[in-house]
Amino acid sequence: QVQLVESGGGLVQTGGSLSVSCAASGRTFSNYYMAWFRQPPGQEREFVAGIGWTGGSTYYADSVKGQFTISRDNAKNTVYLQMNSLKPEDTAVYYCAARSRSSSRRFYEYDYWGQGTQVTVSS
Numbered sequence: 001q002v003q004l005v006e007s008g009g010g011l012v013q014t015g016g017s018l019s020v021s022c023a024a025s026g027r028t029f030s031n032y033y034m035a036w037f038r039q040p041p042g043q044e045r046e047f048v049a050g051i052g053w054t055g056g057s058t059y060y061a062d063s064v065k066g067q068f069t070i071s072r073d074n075a076k077n078t079v080y081l082q083m084n085s086l087k088p089e090d091t092a093v094y095y096c097a098a099r100s101r102s103s104s105r106r107f108y109e110y111d112y113w114g115q116g117t118q119v120t121v122s123s
Contacts, residue, residue, distance in 0.1 A: 002026040002098050002112040009094060009117030017084045020117055022096030029077040030054070033099050036070060036081045037107055038092035039116075045095070047105040049081060059103055064090075086121045094119050 008020040035050035049070035050059040097110035
């Protein structure tokens with residue numbers, strides 16, 4: 001089992017920045033591919049960014065490429081999402097997720113999920 005706990009969400013104005021974190025516990029963190037998903041109000045959960053086991057490979061949704069940065073610190077068992085130039089359409093609950101296999105953008109292929117953290121961007 002892997003437990004994931006997100007933190008760092010909140011309210012920010014358009015154009016602002018916010019960083020969210022996800023702390024993992026349980027099994028060996030470096031064995032897991034990590035990702036961030038988000039679920040806007042009334043919409044389906046969507047892939048945002050993913051990162052490989054060592055942090056050397058990163059993947060982004062086209063909608064956030066160049067705007068968001070995913071990173072991980074295996075010594076701290078933590079994955080981060082730095083969000084810049086935020087827009088109202090970035091408002092969503094942000095979830096981190098873990099899977100023991102290679103990268104995926106499909107939410108149903110992930111084994112473990114955090115409880116989510118709300119990010120609200122005001123116009």
